[in-house]
Amino acid sequence: MDKKQDYRPMWTELGLDLEGHDGLLKVFGDSYSEVYLHQENRPGAMEYFDFVVSECHGLRIKELMDAKDEGRKVIGTFCVYVPEEIILALGGISVGLCAGAEIGMEKAEEYLPRNLCALIKSFMGFELAGVCPYFKACDIVIGETTCDGKKKAYELLEDIKEIYVMELPQKKEEEDRVLWKAEVLKFAEVCERVTGRKITPENLKEAIKTVNDRRRAQLRLRGARRASPTPISGRDALLVNQIAFYDNPVRFTGSVNKLCDELESRAEGKESANGNGAPRVVVSGCPMALPNWKLPFIVESSGADIVAEESCVGERGFRALVDESGETLDEMIDNLVDRYLTIDCACFTPNLERVEHILETAKEFGVDGVIHYTISCCTPYMVEEKKVDEALSAEGIPLLKIETDYSQGDIGQLQTRVDAFVEMLKARHS
Ligand code: SF4
Ligand code: SF4
DSSP, X not given: OOOOOOOHHHHHHHTOOXXXXXXXXXXXXXXXXXXXXXXXXXXXXXXXXXXXXXXXXXXXXXXXXXXXXXXXXXEEESSTTSOHHHHHHTTOEEEEOOOOSOXXXXXXXXXXXXXXXXXXXXXXXXXXXXXXXXXXXXXXXXXXXXXXXXXXXXXXXXXXXXXXXXXXXXXXXHHHHHHHHHHHHHHHHHHHHHHTOOOOHHHHHHHHHHHHHHHHHHHHHHHHTTSXXXXXOHHHHHHHHHHTTTSOHHHHHHHHHHHHHHHHHHHHTTOOSSOTTOOEEEEEESOOOTTOOHHHHHHHHTTOEEEEEESTTTHHXXXXXXXXXXXXXXXXXXXXXXXXXXXXOTTSSSOHHHHHHHHHHHHHTTOSEEEEEEXXXXXXXXXXXXXXXXXXXXXXXXXXXXXXXXXXXXXHHHHHHHHXXXXXXXXXXX
């Protein structure tokens, strides 16, 4: 990336509300400084990710605009079910549009009920308040029929941007796979129309490899966190996985691998990010979109180490790779279809794979407890929590259930509950 410059002309051209956008950048910067920059003993390679965050509305947007000037298209997504490989194969740039801050909520609530999940209200709020340069830069936005709140919100977003909604099956039987394959093919046609290019076996093969390489780097980061003590804080690892949705995939992969070199050597030297002997926890549940750092900050301030995230902004998003052995377009599309159907979102029924995966992760990482995180009003994850609770109790693994939104009003109460949970884990630990 180049050096810092004045982006206000670019933001004006994009149609951002500059005053609202200044307010957003101030809140974002203050929060980043408090949550991230005050950590002691951070890995040096986090410097790249600090830089990306500091320029996420600047240089990265300029890169998108420059790419658009060269005829490439920017395609926004809200869910890890959208096959990014197809966008990349066509020279497009995929950007995640999920939002994790309480911005533009009043605007959003003019359109949406108050009792809707904060993630949906937040992305609608960012878009309606005119403070999201990614949304403005998009040539098309891809929705999906995962939960009811999202699919109905897309109907409203359609008034301000072209939206294409992929239909997701609710189950994973053979007939659901047939539906999903048809949806992936229709999505490919839409992307071909928008980009004016054609998918070929060559460009799709390369795109599959690029996205798999990024997943392999994220898996390597996941592996480094198995070490005890953990060589990186949970919030830093979360940040890396949040940035994966925006950054150039090749540059991101290189930076994650560089971070992993450092973490692996830290692990060999038993160098800890947060202090030796802290209880280890997995956070499982709803995705934490940038800049949602509220719960990880509270948990790590309580003296626990978050060592894994069972979430779409975490291993649910990168755990499975696409089989790279396909040679024909049809084989590659089949491999994409199969890979994406392994994602165990609570929107599916039944969804026992997810419960089994939480248990496996808890055992693999030698955790002392699990924190189940749900965004208020997220029915799929809130209901699925019962099965998670039963499975963990049967194995004697303590569980803390946290339901919250993006507001700051419940921080004190959450801190008290998390402190009590961490104290209980420490007592079991000793
Ligand atoms: S939680 Fe479900 S709906 Fe949300 S990003 Fe993940 S797969 Fe998509
Ligand atoms: S967090 Fe839950 S309610 Fe919100 S968008 Fe995701 S699945 Fe839907």
